[in-house]
Amino acid sequence: MKMVDAKSQAQKIAFAPLTFQAVRSALNLGILKVLDDAGKDGLCADKIEKSLGLAQYTVSTLLEVLESAGILECKGGAYVSTKIAQCFLYDQMTKINTDFVHDVCYRGAFYLQESFANGKPEGLKVFGNWPTVYEGLSQLPPQVQKSWFAFDHFYSDNAFDGVIKIILSKKPERVFDVGCNTGKFELALFSKGFKGEVTLIDLPQQLKKAEENLKAAGFGKNCGFYPADVLKKETKFPENPAPDAILMSQFLDCFSKEQIISIVQKARNVMTEKSRLYILEPFWDNQKFEAAKLSLTHTSLYFTAIANGSSKMYSRAEMESCVKTAGLKVEKTHENVGNHEYTLLECVK
Numbered sequence: 001m002k003m004v005d006a007k008s009q010a011q012k013i014a015f016a017p018l019t020f021q022a023v024r025s026a027l028n029l030g031i032l033k034v035l036d037d038a039g040k041d042g043l044c045a046d047k048i049e050k051s052l053g054l055a056q057y058t059v060s061t062l063l064e065v066l067e068s069a070g071i072l073e074c075k076g077g078a079y080v081s082t083k084i085a086q087c088f089l090y091d092q093m094t095k096i097n098t099d100f101v102h103d104v105c106y107r108g109a110f111y112l113q114e115s116f117a118n119g120k121p122e123g124l125k126v127f128g129n130w131p132t133v134y135e136g137l138s139q140l141p142p143q144v145q146k147s148w149f150a151f152d153h154f155y156s157d158n159a160f161d162g163v164i165k166i167i168l169s170k171k172p173e174r175v176f177d178v179g180c181n182t183g184k185f186e187l188a189l190f191s192k193g194f195k196g197e198v199t200l201i202d203l204p205q206q207l208k209k210a211e212e213n214l215k216a217a218g219f220g221k222n223c224g225f226y227p228a229d230v231l232k233k234e235t236k237f238p239e240n241p242a243p244d245a246i247l248m249s250q251f252l253d254c255f256s257k258e259q260i261i262s263i264v265q266k267a268r269n270v271m272t273e274k275s276r277l278y279i280l281e282p283f284w285d286n287q288k289f290e291a292a293k294l295s296l297t298h299t300s301l302y303f304t305a306i307a308n309g310s311s312k313m314y315s316r317a318e319m320e321s322c323v324k325t326a327g328l329k330v331e332k333t334h335e336n337v338g339n340h341e342y343t344l345l346e347c348v349k
């Protein structure tokens with residue numbers, strides 16, 4: 001790369017937080033939509049001002065930023081939409097990631113470096129004084145919760161059908177879901193006709209929500225609700241009768257490697273020779289698309305500044321090594337589970 005090109009790339013990064021806010025503003029003010037609706041001929045700035053009732057200052061400033069950032073094109077005085085603009089308008093993944101970064105991560109990211117230095121999510125203080133985001137999840141402002149849950153659900157929900165097929169192939173009667181969140185996996189599992197029992201395990205505040213959701217859907221009688229902080233030394237998983245399957249879906253990335261080893265050991269302690277631990281994760285080094293790898297490595301920064309200051313999205317080798325250290329063996333690796341390149345590690349004693 002020539003130095004001039006390197007400088008150009010470096011300026012894009014230097015101004016990236018401002019570009020991000022400019023795109024959101026243009027989107028929310030309706031500028032991207034009127035331009036896209038105008039098609040290949042585009043619109044002049046004054047037509048946009050009139051049709052949206054916006055000030056000349058607002059429209060000209062945003063159009064200049066978006067054109068220089070390659071998000072719009074300018075042809076003979078008219079601004080024209082691009083495929084990038086269309087992603088912000090219509091692509092669900094782009095929308096969910098943008099809302100997550102803005103609502104959940106943006107203000108706290110200011111404290112990223114301090115979070116690394118102190119091993120604590122220093123950015124979480126913009127929302128409240130909890131040790132990790134999980135204790136505060138149910139008390140976050142409604143818009144922040146909405147974006148958090150949309151981000152969480154968008155990726156793993158999509159993998160659930162594939163996971164259920166794999167888990168049910170072993171005909172389990174007793175399933176644990178550790179880090180069950182709002183109970184979406186159980187809704188999917190029971191709606192596939194599962195007749196066994198599920199024990200949902202999560203922090204008490206979170207488990208309440210899952211319990212409400214499952215009872216409302218009429219599946220309450222097949223569920224046990226086990227409030228627990230898996231990080232507490234004294235926490236044990238229920239063991240009588242032993243689980244046939246334990247699911248940890250998009251869960252272990254919420255912890256440091258030492259914590260992962262201890263959690264997997266807790267699972268191991270209640271497993272029989274027949275039990276299986278299923279670990280579902282999107283490993284950053286196992287992605288077909290560059291954008292997926294970038295999204296996952298950047299999600300690690302959310303864990304640093306907002307979630308807990310100590311966890312990250314892991315590579316497959318890192319997770320396998322934790323599983324091994326905890327005394328389990330990866331018996332089978334299921335690749336490409338769902339649409340987002342998730343991997344399901346099937347582990348045995």
Ligand SMILES: C[S@@+](CC[C@H](N)C(=O)[O-])C[C@H]1O[C@@H](n2cnc3c(N)ncnc32)[C@H](O)[C@@H]1O
Nearest residue numbers: 134156179181202203206228229230231249250
């Ligand atoms: C990223 S969500 C995963 C949700 C769900 N399993 C999925 O696949 O979408 C992580 C879950 O772990 C729970 N969690 C985080 N820390 C925990 C802890 N120390 N003990 C128990 N659960 C915890 C959170 O409350 C949250 O529901």
